[in-house]
Amino acid sequence: MTGQASTEGAASGKVILFGEHAVVYGSPAIAAGLDRGARAVVTRQPSGPSTLRLGDGTVVADASSASDLGRAFSALLEVAPAIPPVHVEARCDLPPGGGLGSSAALAVSIARAAEALARSGETRPEEDAAIEARVLARAAAWERIFHGNPSGIDATAAAQGGIFRFTRAEGARPITPRHDLVLCVGSTGHPSSTRTTVELIASQHAKDPVLVKRSIDAITSIVGNAVLAIEAGDMRALGDLMNMNQLVLSGLFVSTSELEELCALARSAGALGAKLTGGGGGGCVIALVPPSFRSDGTRDEAREAESAARILDAWRGAESHYEGF
Ligand code: MEV
Incomplete structure (x- = not known):
């Protein structure tokens, strides 16, 4: 060199x-x-x-x-x-x-x-x-x-x-989103190993390929619909799809009680949807903040920041004091 x-x-x-x-x-x-x-x-x-x-x-x-x-x-x-x-x-x-x-x-x-x-x-x-x-x-x-x-x-x-x-x-x-997505990221505080969760699903797949394929097919269809929802700016549909994706991931045993609690807290605090992100087994969740628009159709970032703060407060206020950003 x-x-x-x-x-x-x-x-x-x-x-x-x-x-x-x-x-x-x-x-x-x-x-x-x-x-x-x-x-x-x-x-x-x-x-x-x-x-x-x-x-x-x-x-x-x-x-x-x-x-x-x-x-x-x-x-x-x-x-x-x-x-x-x-x-x-x-x-x-x-x-x-x-x-x-x-x-x-x-x-x-x-x-x-x-x-x-x-x-x-x-x-x-x-x-x-x-x-x-x-x-x-x-x-x-x-x-x-x-x-x-x-x-x-x-x-x-x-x-x-x-x-x-x-x-x-x-x-x-x-993908070109019709509207920017605003997400909160909440952490369980526990690192997870992607290798372990990928291997967990590989061993389920080796034992029962038909069952795992059913989950993969469900996720494939969720992803196809999510692309359409992002492009159309349909945040409500996008939130519902996040919740569905989370259900399928739980069925594959890569969610944990902490990840479920973070998702539930976010939804109760107004998130349109929430799911784990990445390998699961620990790590983080993402929560979709509801978009706010002024009467002239422009984005109301201040109201969105308040909505995001409610989700972050719900995580921090929980007994486990989860961190988020
Ligand atoms: C990790 O961020 C995403 C996984 O799908 C693994 C991978 O795609 O390599 C779990």
């Missing part, structure tokens, strides 16, 4: 609006990027092994270590063309294991910074698509260590943000 000695990369966190788990089996899902995410700074090193320091500096991995983090880091760097020795400082403002895509955001930010370092001084616009494809391939190699069988939706959301429909076969197709 020649040129700059140090480069930066950034990536978004995400929420899965609909279709988590079913997307692993080839069905569509809908995701949206979050403003929060990860940043990485990659610095050239004279010799290896490459090293990674996360957040407050307590987690350090080197690419030769056998830990999951070390293996994921090494897998990301080794995707061809391999990245020569580097030191990475990365920071993520999403809770780890919260279902908000912290792992994919870290991977994409590191991959972007490493690619920027590798190509420094010679950026040609026609190379951009190939570079982004390599960023996704590096993130997929990282995600396989943590998640086993990732569909790729988390890394895609981390890389591109926005709202999109995703399938394994077709990748992302942007």
Whole structure:
């Protein structure tokens, strides 16, 4: 590598609006990027092994270590063309294991910074698509260590943000919402392992494929209707679809009593719908804030902020003092 000695990369966190788990089996899902995410700074090193320091500096991995983090880091760097020795400082403002895509955001930010370092001084616009494809391939190699069988939706959301429909076969197709969606995110405070919940459903699928397929088919139809509702701006229908998606996910045993309580509290506080987001088994829920319009048809953001505050207060006021944003 020649040129700059140090480069930066950034990536978004995400929420899965609909279709988590079913997307692993080839069905569509809908995701949206979050403003929060990860940043990485990659610095050239004279010799290896490459090293990674996360957040407050307590987690350090080197690419030769056998830990999951070390293996994921090494897998990301080794995707061809391999990245020569580097030191990475990365920071993520999403809770780890919260279902908000912290792992994919870290991977994409590191991959972007490493690619920027590798190509420094010679950026040609026609190379951009190939570079982004390599960023996704590096993130997929990282995600396989943590998640086993990732569909790729988390890394895609981390890389591109926005709202999109995703399938394994077709990748992302942007959705244009008629009205902006306002969501509250509530956390159980308990991290969850996507690998564990994906494996839980895989073992149910191995035992009773017909039963699991019924749930996947139900989710596929919910996702199809959700795309239409987002495009038509039908928030009431969208909320109902979130509640239905949550029911199917509960039937697949990836919900928990805390996730159910967060959903119930949000609905009682006025949310149009609520569901877990991401792998489940802990982590976070999303709740749809009812939109408010003035008589001239413009959005009343102040009233929407009050509606969102009612949901956040309901979570914080519960005996378990759930956090939300
Ligand atoms: C995790 O955010 C979403 C899952 O569907 C896993 C995946 O798609 O890789 C549970």
